Amino acid sequence: MxxxxxxxxxxxxxxxxxxxxxxxxxxxxxxxxxxxxxxxxxxxxxxxxxxxxxxxxxxxxxxxxxxxxxxxxxxxxxxxxxxxxxxxxxxxxxxxxxxxxxxxxxxxxxxLTNYADGCTSISQKAEDGRVFVAQNWDWLEELQQGLVFLHIKPEGSAVEMKFLSEAGIVGKIGMNNAGFGLCSNALRSGAYNQNSFPIHVMSRRLLQYATSVSSALSIIDEFGTASTSNYMLADKSGSHLDIECSPYGNVVILPRDNSVAHTNHLYGPNRPARLVDHPAPNSMTRLARIQELIKKDLENSVPTTFESIRTRFADQEGFPYSICRSRPAGAIGMERMITLSTIMMDMTSCTGRVLIGKPCDELPIVEWSF
CATH class of the missing domain: 1.10.439 (Penicillin Amidohydrolase; domain 1)
Structure with missing residues (x-):
């Protein structure tokens, strides 16, 4: 046939x-x-x-x-x-x-066992029950010329995937029509296992085969990750959490007050003793800042929406190493990182909004839906 x-x-x-x-x-x-x-x-x-x-x-x-x-x-x-x-x-x-x-x-x-990128990610259950998962993706400025949106429909499968990726890379940040979505953060650690899945391959496996947070956790447990990485997971049922993955074991961080955030350092409870990371100091300050912004929105009864999430991700406190990151003056080598994009997904409705560039700028919005 x-x-x-x-x-x-x-x-x-x-x-x-x-x-x-x-x-x-x-x-x-x-x-x-x-x-x-x-x-x-x-x-x-x-x-x-x-x-x-x-x-x-x-x-x-x-x-x-x-x-x-x-x-x-x-x-x-x-x-x-x-x-x-x-x-x-x-x-x-x-x-x-x-x-x-x-x-x-x-x-x-x-x-990336030697160097970590940026990225600030969150998942949050809104007051009306909707579940959002979102992130700023901070990485090499040159990759602005090498991005692609992929909409994949494998033959013989009911699952469709939409995700933002680097051209040539098979899986990254996105969602599927089963109502499952993921974001990710790099973690710098020497932990390594070539018998497990590289993290971008794992991202693809999750997007193609996970239909819920629980099934995603089963996939991660089954195949493991070859290096250390962080995933923020959410699904349309309302389930959401964070998982720090490594070849030495995985650590789940559950939401508190209906939200969880992550940047580029390990902070989950009871992590494997031999698992050590080497984050840049701005990872800690970005995590504290995004948690503060979430708390302020709750205290001020600001509804959790695409717009309020974008406002948090546009924050420039601590510039240029802020949540909305800019290239430091005179930066060379890997320090030339900037915020390449903002990806925001409402898993309850299977919709998303993506900005290419810094969310603190006026940008066109790409709408995702199934």
């Missing part, structure tokens, strides 16, 4: 394409790769420099490591994602191989 291919590009944002991908894993990947080939090649150049700065290895050395450490694990536990990566490489062309796309997808395992 012939496979149906669902493919189109829409321009929901003036500078970031929305790529609609359907079909089998290879076809989904090929559509993705062909549609944003320029962005994929740009991101590989960016991470070539990133690897040289953070772990002093070349792209070729990173590729050798990615293939040696993760091919067998993914072939055994998630072979369809390797097929999708092959499709991305073939679609992007210009000599790219599946190994290059695998390397892009394990960029965190290669380098």
């Amino acid at each position: 012939a496979t149906t291919i669902d493919s189109k590009i829409t321009y929901d944002h003036p500078s970031v394409k929305t790529v609609h991908c359907g079909g089998n894993p290879y076809q989904i990947g090929f559509i993705h790769g062909q549609a944003v080939s320029t962005g994929i090649h740009h991101n590989i150049r960016t991470y070539t420099s990133f690897f040289a700065e953070t772990v002093q290895i070349t792209w070729g050395q990173a590729r050798e490591r990615a293939v040696a450490e993760f091919t067998d694990t993914l072939q055994e536990k998630y072979p369809e994602i390797l097929e999708e990566m092959k499709g991305i490489a073939d679609g992007a062309g210009a000599g790219l191989t599946a190994a290059d796309i695998l390397t892009l997808n394990v960029r965190s395992e290669i380098a």
